[in-house]
């Protein structure tokens with residue numbers, strides 16, 4: 076059975092983009108694979124976070140994992156900072172990663188072009204190595220993520236080749252798993268950029284925990300072009316194409332069949348239907364979330380996940396230390 080690892084960082088509340096690009100596939104993969112799903116809080120602190128907010132969000136995301144259908148009997152669910160192996164391996168791998176490689180990571184490049192580098196934390200520069208460590212710690216075969224994470228998984232694969240060449244076979248080289256539709260859900264107000272939970276304009280994203288009326292309003296006021304034709308054309312009609320993708324992934328209807336259905340109808344009708352589709356999909360998730368969020372069960376699941384993850388992580392860290400020559404031989 077192949078091993079799966081992925082994570083989401085508690086840098087904001089989960090968006091529909093996080094669900095469609097990542098979480099939906101976590102749920103689909105858990106039946107057939109040995110899955111580890113993490114809330115990667117160490118990644119969230121690459122930018123300043125309020126401590127109480129961070130703690131709250133970390134558990135919110137854990138509860139949402141379950142509310143969206145992750146089953147603790149099938150998957151190991153845990154919090155990254157509760158497994159020290161992630162940070163330990165990350166240091167060892169940082170020493171195998173070149174400054175030039177990290178300089179080419181587009182997320183850092185974009186951020187530094189916008190804000191300059193002087194005030195960015197060095198964690199923001201090196202976090203792709205922490206992500207590589209998250210993956211490699213568990214001998215992961217497949218990493219289900221959205222399209223924006225492709226470059227980081229490629230870096231992970233390069234680190235594996237380099238390390239295994241230098242020190243002998245140590246790490247499994249992971250493959251990417253990116254969904255065909257939904258891998259890059261765009262911002263509702265600026266459909267040329269990715270929907271992100273840390274975005275400032277809250278009209279641009281739909282949160283899984285948004286008030287249902289607010290979700291409807293956000294969809295009705297999503298940016299579309301003026302020709303009123305429901306057609307998928309990412310380059311020339313990014314707004315409606317994005318809404319079609321969302322509609323398609325939630326309902327499992329193909330984009331072509333949706334285009335056909337909406338021939339002769341306008342954006343208003345389409346958005347109204349989509350608002351209904353999204354709300355009826357999110358409502359039961361919110362209901363389950365409310366049941367789970369403050370339960371003892373949630374803490375028990377996270378304790379159990381932490382213990383199992385720690386066992387595997389500890390072994391791997393020891394193996395890598397041994398390969399590199401750290402500590403004493405015992």
Ligand code: ATP
Pocket residue numbers: 082083084085086087090092093094095096097219220221222223224257258259260261269270271272273274
């Ligand atoms: P941040 O803005 O803080 O980086 P984020 O919304 O990008 O937040 P992450 O925690 O960075 O969320 O990513 C979690 C997972 O969700 C990753 O697998 C990522 O590829 C996926 N993901 C994030 N945004 C989208 C999106 N708009 N469409 C599809 N998948 C997405």
Ligand code: MG
Pocket residue numbers: 271
């Ligand atoms: Mg992100």
